[in-house]
Amino acid sequence: xxxxxxxxxxxxxxxxxxxxxxxxxxxxxxxxxxxxxxxxxxxxxxxxxxxxxxxxxxxxxxxxxxxxxxxxxxxxxxxxxxxxxxxxxxxxxxxxxxxxxxxxxxxxxxxxxxxxxxxxxxxxxxxxxxxxxxxxxxxxxxxxxxxxxxxxxxxxxxxxxxxxxxxxxxxxxxxxxxxxxxxxxxxxxxxxxxxxxxxxxxxxxxxxxxxxxxxxxxxxxxxxxxxxxxxxxxxxxxxxxxxxxxxxxxxxxxxxxxxxxxxxxxxxxxxxxxxxxxxxxxxxxxxxxxxxxxxxxxxxxxxxxxxxxxxxxxxxxxxxxxxxxxxxxxxxxxxxxxxxxxxxxxxxxxxxxxxxxxxxxxxxxxxxxx
Amino acid sequence: xxxxxxxxxxxxxxxxxxxxxxxxxxxxxxxxxxxxxxxxxxxxxxxxxxxxxxxxxxxxxxxxxxxxxxxxxxxxxxxxxxxxxxxxxxxxxxxxxxxxxxxxxxxxxxxxxxxxxxxxxxxxxxxxxxxxxxxxxxxxxxxxxxxxxxxxxxxxxxxxxxxxxxxxxxxxxxxxxxxxxxxxxxxxxxxxxxxxxxxxxxxxxxxxxxxxxxxxxxxxxxxxxxxxxxxxxxxxxxxxxxxxxxxxxxxxxxxxxxxxxxxxxxxxxxxxxxxxxxxxxxxxxxxxxxxxxxxxxxxxxxxxxxxxxxxxxxxxxxxxxxxxxxxxxxxxxxxxxxxxxxxxxxxxxxxxxxxxxxxxxxxxxxxxxxxxxxxxxxxxxxxxxxxxxxxxxxxx
Numbered sequence: 001x002x003x004x005x006x007x008x009x010x011x012x013x014x015x016x017x018x019x020x021x022x023x024x025x026x027x028x029x030x031x032x033x034x035x036x037x038x039x040x041x042x043x044x045x046x047x048x049x050x051x052x053x054x055x056x057x058x059x060x061x062x063x064x065x066x067x068x069x070x071x072x073x074x075x076x077x078x079x080x081x082x083x084x085x086x087x088x089x090x091x092x093x094x095x096x097x098x099x100x101x102x103x104x105x106x107x108x109x110x111x112x113x114x115x116x117x118x119x120x121x122x123x124x125x126x127x128x129x130x131x132x133x134x135x136x137x138x139x140x141x142x143x144x145x146x147x148x149x150x151x152x153x154x155x156x157x158x159x160x161x162x163x164x165x166x167x168x169x170x171x172x173x174x175x176x177x178x179x180x181x182x183x184x185x186x187x188x189x190x191x192x193x194x195x196x197x198x199x200x201x202x203x204x205x206x207x208x209x210x211x212x213x214x215x216x217x218x219x220x221x222x223x224x225x226x227x228x229x230x231x232x233x234x235x236x237x238x239x240x241x242x243x244x245x246x247x248x249x250x251x252x253x254x255x256x257x258x259x260x261x262x263x264x265x266x267x268x269x270x271x272x273x274x275x276x277x278x279x280x281x282x283x284x285x286x287x288x289x290x291x292x293x294x295x296x297x298x299x300x301x302x303x304x305x306x307x308x309x310x311x312x313x314x315x316x317x318x319x320x321x322x323x324x325x326x327x328x329x330x331x332x333x334x335x336x337x338x339x340x341x342x343x344x345x346x347x348x349x350x351x352x353x354x355x356x357x358x359x360x361x362x363x364x365x366x367x368x369x370x
Numbered sequence: 371x372x373x374x375x376x377x378x379x380x381x382x383x384x385x386x387x388x389x390x391x392x393x394x395x396x397x398x399x400x401x402x403x404x405x406x407x408x409x410x411x412x413x414x415x416x417x418x419x420x421x422x423x424x425x426x427x428x429x430x431x432x433x434x435x436x437x438x439x440x441x442x443x444x445x446x447x448x449x450x451x452x453x454x455x456x457x458x459x460x461x462x463x464x465x466x467x468x469x470x471x472x473x474x475x476x477x478x479x480x481x482x483x484x485x486x487x488x489x490x491x492x493x494x495x496x497x498x499x500x501x502x503x504x505x506x507x508x509x510x511x512x513x514x515x516x517x518x519x520x521x522x523x524x525x526x527x528x529x530x531x532x533x534x535x536x537x538x539x540x541x542x543x544x545x546x547x548x549x550x551x552x553x554x555x556x557x558x559x560x561x562x563x564x565x566x567x568x569x570x571x572x573x574x575x576x577x578x579x580x581x582x583x584x585x586x587x588x589x590x591x592x593x594x595x596x597x598x599x600x601x602x603x604x605x606x607x608x609x610x611x612x613x614x615x616x617x618x619x620x621x622x623x624x625x626x627x628x629x630x631x632x633x634x635x636x637x638x639x640x641x642x643x644x645x646x647x648x649x650x651x652x653x654x655x656x657x658x659x660x661x662x663x664x665x666x667x668x669x670x671x672x673x674x675x676x677x678x679x680x681x682x683x684x685x686x687x688x689x690x691x692x693x694x695x696x697x698x699x700x701x702x703x704x705x706x707x708x709x710x711x712x713x714x715x716x717x718x719x720x721x722x723x724x725x726x727x728x729x730x731x732x733x734x735x736x737x738x739x740x741x742x743x744x745x746x747x748x749x750x751x752x753x754x755x756x757x758x759x760x761x762x763x764x765x766x
Binding site: 125127128129130131132135154155192193194195200260261262263269271272325328329332333335336337338339343346347350351354358359360363 | 736
């Protein structure tokens with residue numbers, strides 16, 4: 001084990017930290033959030049920094065970095081509440097596409113994914129809760145050498161911004177993953193803002209005609225790939241959450257040092273100090289669990305790997321709730337207003353509980369291991 | 371001691387249920403169950419319906435035009451009206467300044483203001499918190515200077531709930547800057563419809579507008595609008611807070627939200643079955659229901675114990691009630707799953723066409739979770755309530 005950042009990780013983290021402070025400032029972030037469309041300048045900034053090519057193998061014009069790099073980078077993105085589709089595209093999309101055997105699609109798309117030209121999103125959930133990724137209704141049928149896709153996907157992270165969807169569907173009763181450009185005939189995307197302002201969308205696939213070459217994987221390989229994509233997503237999301245928690249704790253400490261009641265700063269009240277200490281302890285739990293998630297990606301024992309990832313997601317979500325709720329409480333009435341960024345962090349930390357499987361989902365995954 | 375409902379109590383409960391079923395307008399009921407925003411006129415319509423039935427002041431004694439109900443009847447009324455989808459009663463007149471005027475104001479002031487509270491002829495708001503005075507309320511700085519014509523008030527109030535509709539504010543002001551903080555405070559009734567009063571909205575976490583900032587600049591208040599005696603306002607303020615905190619316990623609201631939670635859990639599918647068949651979720655719902663049952667009995671015990679109005683035990687009710695309300699909102703969102711993701715503030719008025727089971731509730735589930743964080747802050751934070759319990763009840 002080695003906890004030190006490599007020189008490359010160190011450099012990228014530092015420049016990212018600078019750029020995020022500048023370009024994802026409170027005002028700029030808020031302004032972007034009011035628009036439904038992706039801010040292409042912000043997206044290009046992330047591409048130029050190398051964030052989008054991190055998980056793309058070097059032979060496809062990426063950097064071929066490991067999950068440990070996700071840990072370093074996504075903490076910085078979380079500190080600044082960067083809400084662009086980095087995880088759906090550059091983490092999950094890259095991982096699934098890079099892991100498939102479809103060489104033509106890899107040649108066509110991985111380079112464009114790394115440069116930010118093409119944005120991916122993963123369409124795998126369908127409305128009501130289901131703990132089995134392969135228990136879905138969306139169907140794809142082989143008709144005269146063509147693939148025809150029909151079904152609905154719900155709450156797809158950044159569906160509106162994506163040019164390409166990776167879609168899970170049943171092919172001859174087996175799970176399959178397909179690469180589907182969003183401008184294909186028969187696709188309707190209903191874009192909506194979600195609880196923290198992040199755009200998501202519901203997608204209807206109505207008899208969508210695809211070439212047979214759109215198939216990324218099927219059967220066990222499709223399930224494995226889907227899980228690998230989601231697992232990398234969990235690593236990034238946990239790191240993002242830990243970074244956001246760290247920033248929110250810092251903001252709260254500063255506020256309590258400044259705000260005076262009963263003739264002294266709030267920070268001098270022991271009951272509030274202890275609450276801050278509780279937040280710090282949970283932030284450390286979350287950060288440790290982000291490391292656990294990153295370590296899990298290289299774990300060969302599948303049961304152990306699943307336990308590490310789902311445990312990480314659950315504990316990070318719980319820490320995020322405690323820190324978000326406490327930060328609002330410690331800010332008092334001001335914490336309830338839209339005027340401060342406390343609420344932005346609280347909402348993001350809440351939403352992270354729901355992304356990539358909520359606590360209920362991951363506890364079921366853990367239950368299944370026993 | 372008799373811990374069970376009598377035949378009369380049961381008949382009364384039935385009477386309230388029947389009344390709500392017939393008198394509550396359907397559009398208001400729909401908004402309440404979907405957590406959509408109520409207009410000021412929605413509240414007023416409900417108050418008028420109650421007053422038309424002789425129930426305009428359910429918590430007041432008969433001599434002031436109230437129903438004269440017992441603590442148990444008041445509780446039954448609150449629970450049944452909330453369960454039936456009625457809006458909360460506007461607390462500012464009926465349960466905040468009303469009881470203060472009954473106890474401390476002159477007969478002339480009582481005559482002038484109390485009868486108008488039953489039909490919301492005056493919309494009241496609270497002038498307590500200031501930007502620099504939240505938990506430390508007694509440090510408030512809004513000044514009232516004496517002139518031959520009356521007081522002249524200058525200062526700023528904040529977190530003024532529904533102040534955008536207000537005709538009158540009950541306002542804490544400093545009348546003696548040299549006295550100890552608690553000793554130099556008076557309570558004035560301020561006409562909001564006059565020059566010098568400016569109300570500005572505060573946008574909250576859920577994107578909504580319930581609370582306001584209020585600026586008072588050279589606002590003239592005649593001496594007859596002083597409540598009770600000058601410099602004794604802190605006593606009245608605390609008496610009012612006891613009522614406010616008991617109200618925040620929100621037993622009726624808890625029962626209604628529990629019902630919404632159960633309805634959602636029956637409708638939403640988890641792994642192809644209704645969510646309410648999941649044993650872990652069942653446990654969580656059962657525990658919240660147990661909390662509510664405890665809260666109800668706690669309210670009755672404390673109410674039967676305090677003929678002089680709520681004392682420091684109101685803090686116990688406020689802590690428990692606010693926590694239960696937060697737990698309910700959190701669990702509702704959890705049950706919604708993916709359907710709880712979409713949210714836009716405008717949907718609280720117009721509803722949403724973005725998918726989902728839950729009678730259109732989906733669009734409000736996250737907003738409600740965020741908004742309910744206020745319950746452990748307003749009316750005195752949980753931290754303040756704990757200090758009251760330690761100092762005033764446990765004497766430490």
